[in-house]
């Protein structure tokens with residue numbers, strides 16, 4: 134019998150609507166116990182979620198083991214928690230007795246945690262992330278279906294060696310490139326590569342992702358590696374780059390306009406940071422498409438000439454995770470400043 138290991142971290146899939154929240158699950162601390170809290174709060178363990186799983190007709194049920202790493206809304210996560218989840222997923226993926234690993238996670242920052250797992254998963258066991266848009270106590274919650282589909286992907290040999298995937302609302306996509314792009318839709322994620330599609334209980338493999346070689350799991354310093362994201366917009370202040378560096382940022386991601394541009398003063402500010410040893414990664418605030426150096430007069434050509442590293446196809450938030458992972462990597466890993474384009478150089 135095959136075995137799937139499910140790691141719970143919280144999120145809407147584990148939340149109860151309007152419950153004051155008194156769960157004693159690990160990591161479930163101030164947000165759920167604060168007096169007067171009346172919004173949805175993550176409180177269910179993975180064991181509770183399994184109990185709500187409908188059995189698929191005619192399919193032999195796998196052995197399911199579970200683990201609650203934390204029970205938090207993903208908007209509460211910091212880099213230490215993201216690292217803790219990634220380390221737990223990687224440990225399980227490396228266990229010979231485990232055939233598939235699923236992580237249940239809030240959708241707000243799922244793209245960050247799943248991307249870190251994708252960066253460091255050198256095993257053949259794909260880690261499949263899922264969650265829900267409707268809380269566990271909503272009559273038509275999407276959680277049970279998403280969880281059942283995630284387990285099916287995790288155990289399917291055709292999806293092995295794919296790093297980290299997201300199974301949500303009948304679609305299976307790569308973690309790399311994924312982005313929460315709708316606040317309430319049943320499919321909140323855009324981007325990434327669609328590798329699988331469900332037709333009822335049937336799962337089709339539709340693409341094989343290209344993956345760079347895995348990075349080592351970053352050390353504990355990842356948790357305190359400060360990488361700030363600064364967005365360019367008409368009238369924005371390039372001095373924010375220097376403020377971020379003075380406040381202790383180890384690197385800054387600039388989410389430029391268009392293909393990766395910024396207004397007056399940004400190229401000079403970027404050059405200041407780079408010469409002070411604070412890398413600047415240039416991404417775009419546009420929801421899809423790569424950073425491409427095309428424009429002068431302070432645009433992307435000048436920002437790259439000032440020493441910024443192109444994020445390539447990575448959105449600002451995933452570029453931030455890769456930057457922090459490189460800054461906290463064990464020695465021997467290429468340093469962030471050795472990269473000219475984050476995505477292509479990582480291959």
Ligand SMILES: NC(=O)C[C@H](N)C(=O)O
Pocket residue numbers: 143144145146205206207208238239240241242264265266267
């Ligand atoms: N749908 C969700 O899971 C959103 C929730 N706020 C979370 O990220 O924890």
